Amino acid sequence: MFGAMLLSSIVLSLLLSVAAQGPSIDRQIAFLVNSSSPQINYPTDFTQNIVPKPIHSHNDYWRQVPLLTALSLGVASVEADVWLFNGTLFVGHELAALTPNRTFSSLYVEPLMQILAMQNPKDDFTVNQTGINGVFDMAGSIPLQLLVDIKTDGVETLPFVQAQLEPLRARGYLTTFTNGTLRESAITVVGTGNTPLDPVKALEPRDFFFDAPLNQLTDPSLNTTWGPGLSPLASVDWNIAVGWSGIGNISATQLGNLTQFVNDAHSLGIRARYWDLPGWPISARTAIWETLILSGVDWLNADDLEAAANF
Numbered sequence: 001m002f003g004a005m006l007l008s009s010i011v012l013s014l015l016l017s018v019a020a021q022g023p024s025i026d027r028q029i030a031f032l033v034n035s036s037s038p039q040i041n042y043p044t045d046f047t048q049n050i051v052p053k054p055i056h057s058h059n060d061y062w063r064q065v066p067l068l069t070a071l072s073l074g075v076a077s078v079e080a081d082v083w084l085f086n087g088t089l090f091v092g093h094e095l096a097a098l099t100p101n102r103t104f105s106s107l108y109v110e111p112l113m114q115i116l117a118m119q120n121p122k123d124d125f126t127v128n129q130t131g132i133n134g135v136f137d138m139a140g141s142i143p144l145q146l147l148v149d150i151k152t153d154g155v156e157t158l159p160f161v162q163a164q165l166e167p168l169r170a171r172g173y174l175t176t177f178t179n180g181t182l183r184e185s186a187i188t189v190v191g192t193g194n195t196p197l198d199p200v201k202a203l204e205p206r207d208f209f210f211d212a213p214l215n216q217l218t219d220p221s222l223n224t225t226w227g228p229g230l231s232p233l234a235s236v237d238w239n240i241a242v243g244w245s246g247i248g249n250i251s252a253t254q255l256g257n258l259t260q261f262v263n264d265a266h267s268l269g270i271r272a273r274y275w276d277l278p279g280w281p282i283s284a285r286t287a288i289w290e291t292l293i294l295s296g297v298d299w300l301n302a303d304d305l306e307a308a309a310n311f
């Protein structure tokens with residue numbers, strides 16, 4: 001009622017003062033956006049209009065504002081390198097980059113708890129809702145992939161990562177594999193780097209997964225039956241598995257490897273990622289990105305998130 005009156009008075013005043021600043025509908029929109037009307041906001045608008053994209057933010061914590069910068073661009077996978085010292089997990093690429101204030105909890109777990117609390121409001125409208133909304137307002141069922149690259153001893157560090165994830169686990173925010181069934185939730189946590197395979201295999205329920213070796217999924221010597229319940233993701237160093245510089249034509253062998261490994265992953269229900277992609281010259285990077293997408297690769301590993309998001 002009030003809204004209708006407000007609108008009609010705006011319409012009237014705008015019609016009376018036929019403006020030189022463009023159509024009055026634009027001015028009405030500007031007026032309403034500028035107002036503090038409760039009609040212009042909704043509870044889960046933190047990531048309003050952001051289209052999620054299958055991009056992996058390599059070394060995400062290098063950005064001045066980790067996590068949020070990636071989310072603002074719709075990047076649906078982020079990576080934190082973690083180091084265990086005195087019971088705390090610090091985040092950084094190398095020892096010289098660590099500070100007491102940049103921890104796995106402060107940079108990732110706490111902000112994710114805040115964002116997911118906003119995306120999952122508890123009110124009269126949601127009382128009967130059982131599912132969890134993810135971080136992306138536009139596509140609440142798309143999980144954010146959180147890669148945890150363990151830098152210190154894997155067996156020793158893994159339990160600390162598990163413990164730090166407890167607030168997210170307690171709210172049901174973690175994708176979980178229980179008794180043979182995989183249930184996706186807001187965040188899928190995948191261990192890489194020094195993450196030890198056997199302790200991850202032993203987890204039941206499992207809400208911490210293992211980044212499988214993309215070029216060894218059919219290698220029987222690893223004694224492992226790979227699948228999305230253990231490894232929703234498989235990755236390999238581009239330079240070891242394919243090796244094309246992006247300049248000139250990719251060779252038949254290189255293209256054969258690229259597609260073979262992606263197909264191996266897909267036939268097991270696993271998503272594929274190549275890391276350590278050449279980033280320069282830009283023309284070479286573009287050629288590689290195009291070739292990766294044509295090959296069906298699932299995650300585009302990127303340092304320059306804006307370039308990848310606008311690709």
Ligand SMILES: *[C@@H]1O[C@H](CO)[C@@H](O)[C@H](O)[C@H]1NC(C)=O
Pocket residue numbers: 030031034035
């Ligand atoms: C926006 O609101 C402020 C404060 O109420 C006001 O001074 C300003 O003129 C408004 N701007 C527009 C474009 O309506």
Ligand SMILES: *[C@@H]1O[C@H](CO)[C@@H](O)[C@H](O)[C@H]1NC(C)=O
Pocket residue numbers: 085086
């Ligand atoms: C770990 O704790 C010991 C003893 O309190 C302290 O001397 C050392 O500086 C700490 N190391 C780090 C990396 O915080």
Ligand SMILES: *[C@@H]1O[C@H](CO)[C@@H](O)[C@H](O)[C@H]1NC(C)=O
Pocket residue numbers: 100101
């Ligand atoms: C930064 O870390 C120090 C040492 O752990 C702590 O005392 C301080 O409260 C932290 N500051 C912030 C802003 O988190």
Ligand SMILES: *[C@@H]1O[C@H](CO)[C@@H](O)[C@H](O)[C@H]1NC(C)=O
Pocket residue numbers: 124125126127128
């Ligand atoms: C929730 O379920 C109750 C019981 O079935 C029903 O009365 C109520 O209208 C539902 N609320 C919403 C918002 O769906």
Ligand SMILES: *[C@@H]1O[C@H](CO)[C@@H](O)[C@H](O)[C@H]1NC(C)=O
Pocket residue numbers: 179180
């Ligand atoms: C696990 O799955 C099996 C077969 O689907 C079922 O019989 C069993 O009850 C389940 N156990 C639990 C703890 O859910």
Ligand SMILES: *[C@@H]1O[C@H](CO)[C@@H](O)[C@H](O)[C@H]1NC(C)=O
Pocket residue numbers: 221222223
């Ligand atoms: C696989 O199993 C064989 C036989 O038990 C063992 O010798 C080998 O070390 C295992 N390989 C791995 C990678 O665990």
Ligand SMILES: *[C@@H]1O[C@H](CO)[C@@H](O)[C@H](O)[C@H]1NC(C)=O
Pocket residue numbers: 215239240241242243253254257
């Ligand atoms: C293709 O993959 C095989 C098996 O992993 C590897 O030995 C070979 O070096 C790869 N080829 C290229 C061009 O990287």
Ligand SMILES: *[C@@H]1O[C@H](CO)[C@@H](O)[C@H](O)[C@H]1NC(C)=O
Pocket residue numbers: 248249
């Ligand atoms: C690269 O491939 C294109 C298209 O197949 C071909 O026309 C061109 O001759 C190739 N260039 C080289 C240097 O092999």
